[in-house]
Amino acid sequence: xxxxxxxxxxTLKTAILEQRLIPGTKLGERELxxxxxxxRIVVRQALIRLGxxxxxxxxxxxxxxxxxxxxxxALEIYDTLTLLEQGVAMQLxxxxxxxxxxxxxxxxxxxxEAIDRGDHQAADELGQGFHTMFIALAGNxxxxxxxxxxxxxxxxxxxxxxxxxxxxxxLNEHTKIINLLERGRVKQAMELIDAHHRHVxxxxxLDTSEYPTVNLxxxxxxxxxxxxxxxxxxxxxT
Amino acid sequence: xxxxxxxxxxTLKTAILEQRLIPGTKLGERELxxxxxxxRIVVRQALIRLGxxxxxxxxxxxxxxxxxxxxxxALEIYDTLTLLEQGVAMQLxxxxxxxxxxxxxxxxxxxxEAIDRGDHQAADELGQGFHTMFIALAGNxxxxxxxxxxxxxxxxxxxxxxxxxxxxxxLNEHTKIINLLERGRVKQAMELIDAHHRHVxxxxxLDTSEYPTVNLxxxxxxxxxxxxxxxxxxxxxT
DNA sequence: AAATCTATATTGGTATCCAATCTTGCGCTG
DNA sequence: CAGCGCAAGATTGGATACCAATATAGATTT
Numbered sequence: 001x002x003x004x005x006x007x008x009x010x011t012l013k014t015a016i017l018e019q020r021l022i023p024g025t026k027l028g029e030r031e032l033x034x035x036x037x038x039x040r041i042v043v044r045q046a047l048i049r050l051g052x053x054x055x056x057x058x059x060x061x062x063x064x065x066x067x068x069x070x071x072x073x074a075l076e077i078y079d080t081l082t083l084l085e086q087g088v089a090m091q092l093x094x095x096x097x098x099x100x101x102x103x104x105x106x107x108x109x110x111x112x113e114a115i116d117r118g119d120h121q122a123a124d125e126l127g128q129g130f131h132t133m134f135i136a137l138a139g140n141x142x143x144x145x146x147x148x149x150x151x152x153x154x155x156x157x158x159x160x161x162x163x164x165x166x167x168x169x170x171l172n173e174h175t176k177i178i179n180l181l182e183r184g185r186v187k188q189a190m191e192l193i194d195a196h197h198r199h200v201x202x203x204x205x206l207d208t209s210e211y212p213t214v215n216l217x218x219x220x221x222x223x224x225x226x227x228x229x230x231x232x233x234x235x236x237x238t
Numbered sequence: 239x240x241x242x243x244x245x246x247x248x249t250l251k252t253a254i255l256e257q258r259l260i261p262g263t264k265l266g267e268r269e270l271x272x273x274x275x276x277x278r279i280v281v282r283q284a285l286i287r288l289g290x291x292x293x294x295x296x297x298x299x300x301x302x303x304x305x306x307x308x309x310x311x312a313l314e315i316y317d318t319l320t321l322l323e324q325g326v327a328m329q330l331x332x333x334x335x336x337x338x339x340x341x342x343x344x345x346x347x348x349x350x351e352a353i354d355r356g357d358h359q360a361a362d363e364l365g366q367g368f369h370t371m372f373i374a375l376a377g378n379x380x381x382x383x384x385x386x387x388x389x390x391x392x393x394x395x396x397x398x399x400x401x402x403x404x405x406x407x408x409l410n411e412h413t414k415i416i417n418l419l420e421r422g423r424v425k426q427a428m429e430l431i432d433a434h435h436r437h438v439x440x441x442x443x444l445d446t447s448e449y450p451t452v453n454l455x456x457x458x459x460x461x462x463x464x465x466x467x468x469x470x471x472x473x474x475x476t
Numbered sequence: 477a478a479a480t481c482t483a484t485a486t487t488g489g490t491a492t493c494c495a496a497t498c499t500t501g502c503g504c505t506g
Numbered sequence: 507c508a509g510c511g512c513a514a515g516a517t518t519g520g521a522t523a524c525c526a527a528t529a530t531a532g533a534t535t536t
Contacts, residue, residue: 003298004489005286029518039490041279044519048243048283052290060241061497061518076380083325083381091321142314143321146384242520267487277521282488299487299528 005045020219022159023068078197086190088138093181243283258457260397261306316435324428326376331419
């Protein structure tokens with residue numbers, strides 16, 4: 001049985017990324033401890049982990065809350081994402097072999113299929129996956145981890161701003177980027193990457209409506225039936 | 239009295255960055271708890287914080303150790319640093335105003351003075367500071383934080399590989415980068431940034447000698463006001 | 477000398493307690 | 507009736523003591 005506090009931080013992270021826990025939600029130690037059937041200290045350690053990841057903000061003597069990036073921070077997130085992917089684009093245009101390009105093309109093809117099937121969710125995930133794969137091809141683990149962290153924060157924005165994507169358009173841009181890079185037209189590709197992210201940002205419309213305070217136990221139910229069921233049952237028994 | 243575990247993680251971080259705690263050093267919970275005069279739990283929380291920062295590696299049931307990056311990881315660190323600074327270089331060449339360029343030039347001048355004085359340490363710190371200021375001028379807090387984290391890891395490398403810098407040369411390169419960017423010669427500047435970091439890496443010579451296991455209390459003595467642990471609280475918090 | 481077994485130390489975690497601080501709600505005052 | 511202040515309750519931050527699991531090291535055996 002591995003690191004309990006890490007397991008719990010992962011569980012919470014998944015819940016946040018899947019938007020079952022929305023920004024601003026209070027993450028009370030005692031409440032989470034009861035829900036997971038562990039001691040408060042393990043929960044606190046998990047929250048500290050999420051805090052350094054930027055998914056949770058911890059206020060002294062007030063507790064932990066799901067992070068709620070400002071519009072300024074949202075722009076910074078996409079600006080950083082652009083910078084990272086532009087940099088990788090430069091590297092790939094010089095170094096990537098045919099197999100690499102094929103891998104990217106195959107991924108785009110998969111997403112195209114999903115769109116044809118009308119599978120909205122799969123198309124979304126594959127769209128995200130494209131960027132991940134793109135970075136991974138650079139072969140720099142540290143860079144990959146950093147990129148993943150920044151991507152995680154974009155999920156916080158999805159709850160704050162209602163997204164209205166045009167998947168076909170985004171997919172088209174992915175294809176264009178590949179083609180431009182493969183032919184060595186780096187500058188155009190980088191501009192397209194920039195435009196691509198701006199496109200995503202424009203897809204976000206500020207949602208002014210107040211979010212209801214979600215019930216933690218309900219939000220975390222999917223996780224608990226999976227790997228923490230004994231603790232969960234014990235918690236409900238009280 | 240602020241977050242005790244954060245205070246301690248900062249203290250440890252400083253000690254690591256100043257190479258009083260060298261890579262591979264075991265950071266025993268009980269020992270640190272006694273040294274700082276706190277409970278084991280706060281120490282563990284501090285170690286978790288450093289773990290997510292990459293300055294400490296935690297092995298299950300074995301404990302925490304000052305991180306010891308492999309040569310591969312060392313290359314990745316500098317590769318990432320290059321990518322970040324190249325990206326910022328592109329942004330600055332388009333957006334930075336005269337005041338910004340002046341600020342950079344003034345900083346380089348300061349470093350030149352330090353070199354003239356023969357103040358090795360100040361020159362070193364100012365050299366690092368140049369890169370930090372460079373990133374800060376992009377005005378992206380997230381990017382700045384990410385850069386800072388990567389820079390921190392380079393300090394681990396300094397203990398592992400003996401450095402043999404040529405400060406004048408590095409300083410010269412800083413000046414050149416500024417001039418190139420100000421005149422809009424982005425591509426040349428980016429190549430110079432790449433070369434600059436490779437220059438630093440070449441300055442590192444693998445040091446095969448074994449490091450002695452340092453005594454934790456001795457390594458942390460500068461942070462503590464006296465022999466007794468209880469004085470840590472008096473010295474730091476009010 | 478090599479391998480195995482045992483003893484001890486360390487980590488991961490729980491339960492309980494306490495101080496400090498934040499929140500809430502009540503009552504008092506103008 | 508509105509606004510203020512203060513006390514009660516809740517929550518966090520931390521300490522202490524204790525236990526289980528695991529790793530290290532030392533002792534024993536072959």
